[in-house]
Amino acid sequence: MGSDFSEATATDAVVESFAETPDARLREVMQSFTRHLHAFVRDVEPTQGEWEAAIGFLTAVGHLSDDRRQEFILLSDVMGVSMLVDAINNRRPVGATESTVLGPFHVVESPARALGDDLAEAHEAPRCLVRGRVLDLDGRPVAGALVDVWQADDQGFYDVQKDDLAPDLRGLFTCDEVGRFWFRTIVPLHYPIPDDGPVGALLRATGRHPYRPAHIHFIAGAAGHNPVTTHLFVEGSPYLEDDTVFGVKQSLVRPVRQEDDEETATSLGLPNPFQVIDFDITLAEDRSPTGG
Amino acid sequence: MGSDFSEATATDAVVESFAETPDARLREVMQSFTRHLHAFVRDVEPTQGEWEAAIGFLTAVGHLSDDRRQEFILLSDVMGVSMLVDAINNRRPVGATESTVLGPFHVVESPARALGDDLAEAHEAPRCLVRGRVLDLDGRPVAGALVDVWQADDQGFYDVQKDDLAPDLRGLFTCDEVGRFWFRTIVPLHYPIPDDGPVGALLRATGRHPYRPAHIHFIAGAAGHNPVTTHLFVEGSPYLEDDTVFGVKQSLVRPVRQEDDEETATSLGLPNPFQVIDFDITLAEDRSPTGG
Numbered sequence: 001m002g003s004d005f006s007e008a009t010a011t012d013a014v015v016e017s018f019a020e021t022p023d024a025r026l027r028e029v030m031q032s033f034t035r036h037l038h039a040f041v042r043d044v045e046p047t048q049g050e051w052e053a054a055i056g057f058l059t060a061v062g063h064l065s066d067d068r069r070q071e072f073i074l075l076s077d078v079m080g081v082s083m084l085v086d087a088i089n090n091r092r093p094v095g096a097t098e099s100t101v102l103g104p105f106h107v108v109e110s111p112a113r114a115l116g117d118d119l120a121e122a123h124e125a126p127r128c129l130v131r132g133r134v135l136d137l138d139g140r141p142v143a144g145a146l147v148d149v150w151q152a153d154d155q156g157f158y159d160v161q162k163d164d165l166a167p168d169l170r171g172l173f174t175c176d177e178v179g180r181f182w183f184r185t186i187v188p189l190h191y192p193i194p195d196d197g198p199v200g201a202l203l204r205a206t207g208r209h210p211y212r213p214a215h216i217h218f219i220a221g222a223a224g225h226n227p228v229t230t231h232l233f234v235e236g237s238p239y240l241e242d243d244t245v246f247g248v249k250q251s252l253v254r255p256v257r258q259e260d261d262e263e264t265a266t267s268l269g270l271p272n273p274f275q276v277i278d279f280d281i282t283l284a285e286d287r288s289p290t291g292g
Numbered sequence: 293m294g295s296d297f298s299e300a301t302a303t304d305a306v307v308e309s310f311a312e313t314p315d316a317r318l319r320e321v322m323q324s325f326t327r328h329l330h331a332f333v334r335d336v337e338p339t340q341g342e343w344e345a346a347i348g349f350l351t352a353v354g355h356l357s358d359d360r361r362q363e364f365i366l367l368s369d370v371m372g373v374s375m376l377v378d379a380i381n382n383r384r385p386v387g388a389t390e391s392t393v394l395g396p397f398h399v400v401e402s403p404a405r406a407l408g409d410d411l412a413e414a415h416e417a418p419r420c421l422v423r424g425r426v427l428d429l430d431g432r433p434v435a436g437a438l439v440d441v442w443q444a445d446d447q448g449f450y451d452v453q454k455d456d457l458a459p460d461l462r463g464l465f466t467c468d469e470v471g472r473f474w475f476r477t478i479v480p481l482h483y484p485i486p487d488d489g490p491v492g493a494l495l496r497a498t499g500r501h502p503y504r505p506a507h508i509h510f511i512a513g514a515a516g517h518n519p520v521t522t523h524l525f526v527e528g529s530p531y532l533e534d535d536t537v538f539g540v541k542q543s544l545v546r547p548v549r550q551e552d553d554e555e556t557a558t559s560l561g562l563p564n565p566f567q568v569i570d571f572d573i574t575l576a577e578d579r580s581p582t583g584g
Contacts, residue, residue, distance in 0.1 A: 014372035062354005080306035
């Protein structure tokens, strides 16, 4: 460290203070963080009052974070950092289904369901058939792939946001021998992220809304393949153009279509015609040394 | 905002999301923060596990912060940000006394004291005379300047860190007609910043110590002059070369000398010879429109 602080030498002094960090990765991270944090401070030249406001904001974000509500993750989300970290960690070959954020609502285990089950027994809204296949990059079905599904209801709420104890609108499916999965559900509504805390205040102060477009969460995986955490986005939903957590990839947007198919309707107990969303998922092979 | 997230377009999309911020300064700060935060993420490419560790660290820092303990300020301190913000906000003409951080211990009002008073009545250690003059840039005395002083004791603790209720080692002095101030006290010891929280854990993990060199805090001000918040650092103290909050400026280091002056010793009730630290403070004129 330098023994004479000055604006000119400050950043090098702090970088140097981390030089003896035993763990090389932690050293790299802290030295990079120092350089970028100081560059931000030098760029905006905060007043003492602005610095105090920043300290107060971060403190409020910390105070609101617990096992049920994680305001720092929300801050990471609205700053686009969660999606950026997701993208960096999930670079995939062309053709594989793209990833998006896990989100904060995968907090309970999805119950195992049979193909065709209704995830929305507690709900009145019209049913929609969601179906697809899990495929490899060559278009071959991945027999027995696991597909974990969770979603908000037609009011925009997840089960864990309500006082209900039973899992609702969640299911873990095992694909059939030709990689197919299908289930009945309701079409979810767009919804706001929790906006009664400091992150909500930040969104309001910056003229941003707190909404995410309607989506259904998926995690799909199978032996020998890289799992994918993703969403199916509902075509025509508001906020597809300006998801407040920057989660939308156009390759994941699917229409809700009307289908006229008496046989399928009868076998699933649906009216005819019925609503359907088709969503195939393509997994890349796991080529890591431990893959498989 | 973009409607198709990708690693390539992510930063521009988040910057653009802040474009309609009504307050121009907040817009500038958030857009700059976005660019620097994303640049850091792109630089280190955190794994999901590292991102989770960062969220957990920030949450723990928030949880430990309250009215008595501010762990986010501590984090700002050990990252050199507090000193950098101080430097940016206190660019001074050559010759003016340099500033350093306020620190977290100026939380109680210093009691008004008479020139020559003893700040350390509750302490046994040998007295030291601290004396100086408040001057302007032309070397003229600033009559009646106010000098606020606070310090740790010879064990490295401030009064507010102990259960004592009475203010100790604090005083607010009014300089005489030729700008002089003087008081009796004890020489403070170097001390660690609070290191039982996540910031302390960060220092340990990065091979850094938590110590600050021995110092006495000053805020000096007078009508028509810019006030200065600064320290007197004790020459020869450990950690002058590597203050964990990067606060040291060489221009603020002063020796503790032995002085043989029977008349002064007698008038102040000190043994002869006695310890003395001389610390003149030079204030720049306030040239702002509201200065005066």
